[in-house]
Amino acid sequence: MTAFTPAELEPRSLQPQGWLKYFSFSLDHKVIGLQYLVCGFAFYLIGGALAGVIRTELASPMSDFVSRDTYNEVLTLHGTIMIFLWIVPVVNGAFGNYLIPFYVGARDMAFPRLNAVAFWLIPPAGILLISSYFLAGAASQSGWTAYPPLSLTTPAAGQIVWILSVLLLGGSSIFGGINFIATVLKLRRPGLKLMQLPMFCWAMLGTSILVVLATPVLAGTLILLSFDIIAHTGFFNPQLGGNVVVYQHLFWFYSHPAVYIMVLPAFGLVSEILPVHARKPLFGYTTMVYSIMAIVVLGLIVWAHHMFTSGTPPWMRLFFTIATSFIAVPTGIKFFNWLATLWGGKIALNSAVLFSCAFIFNFVFGGITGVALAQVPFDIHVHDTYFVVGHFHYIVYGGSVFVIFASLYHWYPKFTGRLLNEDLGRLHFVLTFIGFNLCFAPQHWLGLNGMPRRVAEYDPAFTTWNQVSSVGALLMAVSTLPLLINVVLTAMRGQHAGDNPWNALTPEWLTSSPPPVENWIGEAPLVTEPYGYGEAPGTVEVNRLSGKDLWAQGKP
Amino acid sequence: MAVPTALITLLIGMVLTLAGLWVGHNVNLLPVDASSNAPVYDALFEVLFSIGTVLFLGIVGLLIYSLVRFRRRAGDLGDGAAIEGNLPLEIVWTAIPAVVVLFVGIYSYDIYERMGGMASFHDHSAMQVATQQVAYQSASVEATQDPPAERIWGGIGRSTQDGVSPVVLPVDVTAMQFAFIFHYPGPGITAGELHVPLGQPVRLRMEAKDVIHAFWVPQFRLKQDVIPGQPTLLTFTPTRAGSYPIVCAELCGPYHGGMRSTVVVHEPEAFDDWLKSNTPATLASASGGISTKSIS
Known part of the structure; x- marks a missing residue:
């Protein structure tokens, strides 16, 4: 079979090569994926520093570390950066772009230029957002939710810059979503059926449907809000006949699905990591696919549970209680399937697995408090308190961020050809796990007992547990050091990984590490059983490398 | 075995x-x-x-x-069992x-x-009528003059459903950056703290002047947003005398964390004393020669 090599098709690329390509308008999905990852991590460090400011302020009950205005800017920037510049771009943009073309057997995404545009919207949007603090005189102070009328009365320049930045990031997200849908549905290698795709493809398909359906609503809402600010229209201004609760409906119509935009890809990544290291097939593939789609559908009809204490009629409170509670069912199915995947396996207890299992631990906790929060009478007490802060950090940090770390340990050898150091990895894991739980578990008690969120000062009775929480935050900050050291040292002189250090069966491992520009020299492999691990029952145990030896075919 | x-x-x-x-x-x-x-x-x-x-x-x-139990032992390069699922x-x-x-x-x-949250689910007019069925045990009854068409948004309203409920004490709550103002429409008292009698239902009719606030008393397990342009209701019956914090639970500006007040639950007699000592002087009481402390 003859195949054109990339070099023949395009003899001289105008794109820079070497490390410079990571600063170029590269069309290679792997370069774009790593651009997303590194850019997102830089913003994670900024968002983390802002969290440090918050926890330092809250180490004492008085407002004594930063001014009150600055504190509100800090909490707004922290939320916006962590959601729109770290978790959403990394779980979707970074891992989605890197892995999806491999998984469907394609040489790139469906729309490579759109893909590059989607990435290159992010750095300017992020810089714009952060620069509002220095240039516009004041950053947005109304929280990442930007509820009017507060967002209409805080300094206008900062709020407008915030809106512009979120619009750019939302645009980037929509471009990415369209690209993922097109790639998964139309770019599959001939012979590869939908139900043979690795689970991460389904997660990205579900996520992208949510992105494409919900993000435009946020964009429209923020444009109306900006009209209220600049042109003094009255969409959300009660003094001009506007309605502030309508904004909340529109905002949460996007921003609740945004939670699934942050965790569904993480679910997909865990479904890739666990079977490889447990040496077992993913348990219940079909139910996992249906669960993802059920979460997508339910995720679109639960938004008003963020508004149980707003002006919502009782029937609405009832409906959204039931819809929200029922999201626990498909989510629970996924967790039981992961446990069943581990059961009876031969689990390698490396950093990737430890982070994945800690994700299960954290997310189950966050899920249980989530079902409780879905109950209107329960929520009426703890809404807008530190209980909610604790809950959603268990979901987005304990869930998504732990999975980002797990994925980093799992795919770093593919990115660079070198294995991350296990000792530093475990140190990173222990510090993160202890720090995280120390930071966020006490916040549940604080919320139940009367500490509202987004405050710079609080009742001195809450000092002790706030200080415990701050110590946890400090540990989390320290835990970043072993990760950074590990990533840098490994990139320079780490242990060589070979093409497939985990003996994995999914297609990204069936090429060199790092992979060539168009993913495979020669034809893309047809992987119809991405989880075909395991010895058939009854087989006599022999010293085989893996169940099906698919990965080893065609090698010396 | x-x-x-x-x-x-x-x-x-x-x-x-x-x-x-x-x-x-x-x-x-x-x-x-x-x-x-x-x-x-x-x-x-x-x-x-x-x-x-x-x-x-x-x-x-x-x-x-x-x-x-299923950790990989050193030197074991084999796979686990090839179980792909189990429908039951x-x-x-x-x-x-x-x-x-x-x-x-x-x-x-x-x-x-x-808790009374479904009150207006059963009867959509209940919330509106509720604001008018108020009376005072002390004199000078003056029902709130809400126009009947006014729509009350959300909130928890319980006592009107009971049928046998005692008299409800209405209080108008105004939230603004960064304080709560409590107005007792009957006696005409305006205060910065909420004073309520033990065991008597209290109905707060809440409205915000500027941005969204939220009225939260952790010890009452109740919270309701106070929304500009949309009055909300909150009904509760205090059952334990004492002072409890009122906390604003919706980000409302730089001093959000300092927007706190106190609800004082009095024994019924002590509450009557508080009412008497705080009722502003009227022409009638002034001419009658009764000295009344005014807080206005």
């Missing part, structure tokens, strides 16, 4: 359930209860806490057991959470009903 797996599973299930019930009943995470719906709330909390404990301990126990198992762990969630949903609906 090997113990059957089913028996072990049953035993573990029973131990977990007992542990969950014990934790739910004995670990107290909530502040003191001071309103009639706080014990109702606490009952819901206990149920949710127990179920949550059983699920969390069960899942985490299974996870840790799997990691220890999938049905079980779809059905059990569905039943639990349904139970929790129905139970919390019942709790919400008992």
Whole structure:
């Protein structure tokens, strides 16, 4: 079979090569994926520093570390950066772009230029957002939710810059979503059926449907809000006949699905990591696919549970209680399937697995408090308190961020050809796990007992547990050091990984590490059983490398 | 002799359930209860806490057991068993959470009903009429002059449903950056703290002047946003004398954290004294020669 090599098709690329390509308008999905990852991590460090400011302020009950205005800017920037510049771009943009073309057997995404545009919207949007603090005189102070009328009365320049930045990031997200849908549905290698795709493809398909359906609503809402600010229209201004609760409906119509935009890809990544290291097939593939789609559908009809204490009629409170509670069912199915995947396996207890299992631990906790929060009478007490802060950090940090770390340990050898150091990895894991739980578990008690969120000062009775929480935050900050050291040292002189250090069966491992520009020299492999691990029952145990030896075919 | 797996599973299930019930009943995470719906709330909390404990301990126990029991031994390069799924198992762990969630949903609906949250679900006019059926035990009755067409948005209103409820004390709450103002329309008192009598239902009609605030008394387990342009209602019956914090729970600006007040629950006689000593002087009382302390 003859195949054109990339070099023949395009003899001289105008794109820079070497490390410079990571600063170029590269069309290679792997370069774009790593651009997303590194850019997102830089913003994670900024968002983390802002969290440090918050926890330092809250180490004492008085407002004594930063001014009150600055504190509100800090909490707004922290939320916006962590959601729109770290978790959403990394779980979707970074891992989605890197892995999806491999998984469907394609040489790139469906729309490579759109893909590059989607990435290159992010750095300017992020810089714009952060620069509002220095240039516009004041950053947005109304929280990442930007509820009017507060967002209409805080300094206008900062709020407008915030809106512009979120619009750019939302645009980037929509471009990415369209690209993922097109790639998964139309770019599959001939012979590869939908139900043979690795689970991460389904997660990205579900996520992208949510992105494409919900993000435009946020964009429209923020444009109306900006009209209220600049042109003094009255969409959300009660003094001009506007309605502030309508904004909340529109905002949460996007921003609740945004939670699934942050965790569904993480679910997909865990479904890739666990079977490889447990040496077992993913348990219940079909139910996992249906669960993802059920979460997508339910995720679109639960938004008003963020508004149980707003002006919502009782029937609405009832409906959204039931819809929200029922999201626990498909989510629970996924967790039981992961446990069943581990059961009876031969689990390698490396950093990737430890982070994945800690994700299960954290997310189950966050899920249980989530079902409780879905109950209107329960929520009426703890809404807008530190209980909610604790809950959603268990979901987005304990869930998504732990999975980002797990994925980093799992795919770093593919990115660079070198294995991350296990000792530093475990140190990173222990510090993160202890720090995280120390930071966020006490916040549940604080919320139940009367500490509202987004405050710079609080009742001195809450000092002790706030200080415990701050110590946890400090540990989390320290835990970043072993990760950074590990990533840098490994990139320079780490242990060589070979093409497939985990003996994995999914297609990204069936090429060199790092992979060539168009993913495979020669034809893309047809992987119809991405989880075909395991010895058939009854087989006599022999010293085989893996169940099906698919990965080893065609090698010396 | 090997113990059957089913028996072990049953035993573990029973131990977990007992542990969950014990934790739910004995670990107290909530502040003191001071309103009639706080014990109702606490009952819901206990149920949710127990179920949550059983699920969390069960899942985490299974996870840790799997990691220890099925860890890869040094030198073992083999695979696990090629089990790709099990339909009966999938049905079980779809059905059990569905039943639990349904139970929790129905139970919390019942709790919400008992707290009075569904009042206007049954009778859409109840909330509007409610604001007019007010009377005072002390003199100078003057019902609030709300236009009948005014729409009240959301909130918890309980006492009108009981039929036998005692007289309701209406208080108008105005929230602004960064304070709550309480106005007693009957005696015409305006105060910065909320004073209420023990055991008598109080109905707050709340409106914001500038941005959204939220009225929260942790000891009452009640919270309601105070929204500009949309009055909201909150009804409660204090059941424990004392002073409790009123906390603003919606980001409302730089001094949001400092936007706090106090609700003082008096014994009924002490409340009457407070009413008398704070009622502003009127022409009638002034001419009668009775000295009345005015706070205005």
